[in-house]
Amino acid sequence: MTVRRGKKRANLRDVARAAEVSVATVSRVLNTPDVVQAETRRRVEAAMAELHFVRSAAARAINTGRSKILGALIPTLDNAIFASTIDAIESRLGDFGLSLVVATTGEDPEVEARKAQGLLDIGVEGLFLSGITHHDTLHALIEHTAVPAVVISYYDANYHLPTIGYDNREAGRIALAHLVGLGHRRIAVVHNPAEHNDRTRERLAGFESAPADVVLTRFESALTVAGGARAAAMALASGAPFDAFLCASDVQALGVLFELQRAGIAVPEAVSVMGLHDLPSAAVTAPRLSTVHLPAEEMGRRAAEAMADWVENEVPARPICLPTALKIRESTRRRGG
Amino acid sequence: MTVRRGKKRANLRDVARAAEVSVATVSRVLNTPDVVQAETRRRVEAAMAELHFVRSAAARAINTGRSKILGALIPTLDNAIFASTIDAIESRLGDFGLSLVVATTGEDPEVEARKAQGLLDIGVEGLFLSGITHHDTLHALIEHTAVPAVVISYYDANYHLPTIGYDNREAGRIALAHLVGLGHRRIAVVHNPAEHNDRTRERLAGFESAPADVVLTRFESALTVAGGARAAAMALASGAPFDAFLCASDVQALGVLFELQRAGIAVPEAVSVMGLHDLPSAAVTAPRLSTVHLPAEEMGRRAAEAMADWVENEVPARPICLPTALKIRESTRRRGG
DNA sequence: GACGCTCATGTAACCAGTTTCAACGCAGCC
DNA sequence: GGCTGCGTTGAAACTGGTTACATGAGCGTC
Numbered sequence: 121m122t123v124r125r126g127k128k129r130a131n132l133r134d135v136a137r138a139a140e141v142s143v144a145t146v147s148r149v150l151n152t153p154d155v156v157q158a159e160t161r162r163r164v165e166a167a168m169a170e171l172h173f174v175r176s177a178a179a180r181a182i183n184t185g186r187s188k189i190l191g192a193l194i195p196t197l198d199n200a201i202f203a204s205t206i207d208a209i210e211s212r213l214g215d216f217g218l219s220l221v222v223a224t225t226g227e228d229p230e231v232e233a234r235k236a237q238g239l240l241d242i243g244v245e246g247l248f249l250s251g252i253t254h255h256d257t258l259h260a261l262i263e264h265t266a267v268p269a270v271v272i273s274y275y276d277a278n279y280h281l282p283t284i285g286y287d288n289r290e291a292g293r294i295a296l297a298h299l300v301g302l303g304h305r306r307i308a309v310v311h312n313p314a315e316h317n318d319r320t321r322e323r324l325a326g327f328e329s330a331p332a333d334v335v336l337t338r339f340e341s342a343l344t345v346a347g348g349a350r351a352a353a354m355a356l357a358s359g360a361p362f363d364a365f366l367c368a369s370d371v372q373a374l375g376v377l378f379e380l381q382r383a384g385i386a387v388p389e390a391v392s393v394m395g396l397h398d399l400p401s402a403a404v405t406a407p408r409l410s411t412v413h414l415p416a417e418e419m420g421r422r423a424a425e426a427m428a429d430w431v432e433n434e435v436p437a438r439p440i441c442l443p444t445a446l447k448i449r450e451s452t453r454r455r456g457g
Numbered sequence: 458m459t460v461r462r463g464k465k466r467a468n469l470r471d472v473a474r475a476a477e478v479s480v481a482t483v484s485r486v487l488n489t490p491d492v493v494q495a496e497t498r499r500r501v502e503a504a505m506a507e508l509h510f511v512r513s514a515a516a517r518a519i520n521t522g523r524s525k526i527l528g529a530l531i532p533t534l535d536n537a538i539f540a541s542t543i544d545a546i547e548s549r550l551g552d553f554g555l556s557l558v559v560a561t562t563g564e565d566p567e568v569e570a571r572k573a574q575g576l577l578d579i580g581v582e583g584l585f586l587s588g589i590t591h592h593d594t595l596h597a598l599i600e601h602t603a604v605p606a607v608v609i610s611y612y613d614a615n616y617h618l619p620t621i622g623y624d625n626r627e628a629g630r631i632a633l634a635h636l637v638g639l640g641h642r643r644i645a646v647v648h649n650p651a652e653h654n655d656r657t658r659e660r661l662a663g664f665e666s667a668p669a670d671v672v673l674t675r676f677e678s679a680l681t682v683a684g685g686a687r688a689a690a691m692a693l694a695s696g697a698p699f700d701a702f703l704c705a706s707d708v709q710a711l712g713v714l715f716e717l718q719r720a721g722i723a724v725p726e727a728v729s730v731m732g733l734h735d736l737p738s739a740a741v742t743a744p745r746l747s748t749v750h751l752p753a754e755e756m757g758r759r760a761a762e763a764m765a766d767w768v769e770n771e772v773p774a775r776p777i778c779l780p781t782a783l784k785i786r787e788s789t790r791r792r793g794g
Numbered sequence: 795g796a797c798g799c800t801c802a803t804g805t806a807a808c809c810a811g812t813t814t815c816a817a818c819g820c821a822g823c824c
Numbered sequence: 825g826g827c828t829g830c831g832t833t834g835a836a837a838c839t840g841g842t843t844a845c846a847t848g849a850g851c852g853t854c
Contacts, residue, residue: 174602241514
């Protein structure tokens with residue numbers, strides 16, 4: 121008792137027959153309408169409409185070698201961090217008639233390599249990767265398929281793939297400098313596991329630019345609001361006094377904010393909290409979160425444009441370093457101020 | 458100065474020639490390896506490896522009529538609400554060897570219809586839709602292409618497409634009942650525009666189940682944390698006294714929480730705040746947010762399974778209503794309690 | 795030894811488009 | 825009137841796979 125999948129879709133030949141023209145003419149109406157006479161075109165279009173003709177993407181792809189689909193490999197969607205970038209990529213690609221398939225990797229390089237293979241199998245023309253830490257298999261895959269690939273969320277002009285992103289280390293430095301400039305010396309650093317995450321690694325490296333009299337204590341937990349809260353709880357439980365919390369990500373900073381409030385510790389009076397990313401919600405927390413703005417949306421747009429140029433015009437993407445910017449809001453204050 | 462796209466990829470014929478077998482045999486090695494003799498298979502596999510053969514998805518799709526790609530139309534990715542569902546769909550589809558293309562609509566039915574056409578153009582085999590409010594064009598499209606389509610985030614057994622979701626009205630009722638049960642009578646309802654959003658409309662309808670002595674005052678704003686904060690600010694500015702804030706979405710509830718804290722109004726002592734969704738972060742806010750749990754992740758999983766069954770085995774999806782559950786945490790308290 | 799069977803493999807048609815090349819009609823020009 | 829050239833159209837080859845059908849080898853049976 122299977123379902124009959126409708127009366128077989130009309131194809132080019134059907135349309136050609138109905139319009140009493142050749143398949144070549146129908147194809148022309150589809151691709152280069154201006155070369156076919158108005159009257160003929162009208163007939164063909166009428167036939168297409170009547171038969172509810174939808175051209176097969178596969179058949180077209182087989183000839184042109186163009187699937188018009190790109191793939192993105194990102195750690196997770198369940199997190200505001202990548203959402204706006206992906207949103208921007210997807211929407212900008214749309215302007216070029218390109219689509220995006222998103223695959224999540226859970227920060228596991230093996231899963232990433234496997235999913236990359238899967239994306240290639242469905243015929244993507246290009247790949248967006250997050251960061252530069254990848255499984256050898258994936259590098260090899262990109263190498264011998266010569267598939268266009270751009271790295272986002274990271275900038276390194278010397279990397280073997282074009283990187284379109286920002287300088288995470290510099291962002292880390294800026295965040296730290298802000299706190300140090302406010303007189304904070306005992307800083308709790310809240311960060312997610314850096315093992316497979318070079319963005320985090322770089323930010324932490326930026327934090328290490330602290331003067332000698334600054335002492336940083338690290339608390340590691342998951343890259344979620346709950347993770348941030350947990351890290352703050354650990355810091356509090358350690359009994360050590362902190363002037364400020366420096367978070368490698370706004371997502372965690374939100375958790376820190378919540379946990380401090382729960383503990384009755386006033387921000388920024390008793391302790392400052394610094395984020396890094398500038399998520400949309402960072403501007404409306406209580407207190408509003410000081411952070412370093414990462415141009416997530418612009419990055420997505422630029423990456424999409426570069427990729428479009430690559431697959432459409434064969435001009436390979438070039439590295440782009442977008443500026444970050446310190447956003448001083450309410451969650452940081454001069455020590456003792 | 459264009460880039461030479463490598464030496465043309467090897468195809469089936471090339472492999473066949475190299476392995477000294479026919480194309481049919483190579484195809485068999487790919488699809489039904491067990492029917493080809495071990496020694497032959499070995500030769501073919503060696504040839505494939507040497508030539509870095511990657512089978513063309515398009516060519517395969519053209520024959521089987523299967524692209525193995527599904528499409529999802531969602532309002533936005535830039536929002537925790539859909540993220541975990543999409544995440545779940547994507548990951549469950551992966552188990553069936555299916556991929557997901559995500560298209561965002563910005564809640565505009567026209568954009569949705571246009572993007573749906575785009576998805577069909579690239580050959581998706583099925584569509585995930587959010588809610589039941591769609592442009593006529595989209596309905597017509599689904600109608601005459603007979604493309605499998607399931608609706609998520611909504612449940613209505615009588616809708617002409619299978620709905621896999623939850624009862625939004627019931628969830629609204631539960632949220633309201635909780636507040637009313639705590640003795641709250643003057644309730645500020647914070648919600649996003651319902652014009653093109655039936656989920657919101659249903660939740661609001663659920664709120665209307667209030668007893669006669671309960672007075673609801675609506676404040677409408679964007680479906681973002683900032684939107685929630687803005688709505689709360691409006692409520693406060695109105696000067697009217699409220700016992701509780703009832704939010705049609707956790708995202709907005711977060712904003713309400715922040716705004717109340719900013720205004721120095723204690724939650725839940727002075728006013729209760731109720732969410733609806735149970736985002737992961739709802740459990741770690743300060744105070745932790747009382748809400749109605751929506752099974753977003755399970756919904757995604759079930760929708761993916763139903764869709765897989767549909768496109769693989771031609772068994773159409775059937776409506777599924779998943780249970781919601783009241784989550785009483787810290788942001789709600791008995792009036793005057 | 796002929797017959798029937800299974801198993802492995804090859805041949806060629808087929809899917810739904812695109813594209814090359816040839817042909818045709820008609821205008822402009824010498 | 826014949827030549828050139830442009831604009832329009834069609835026939836057929838082609839893309840890279842899958843698959844129905846044909847072939848033939850090897851083996852068991854009577």
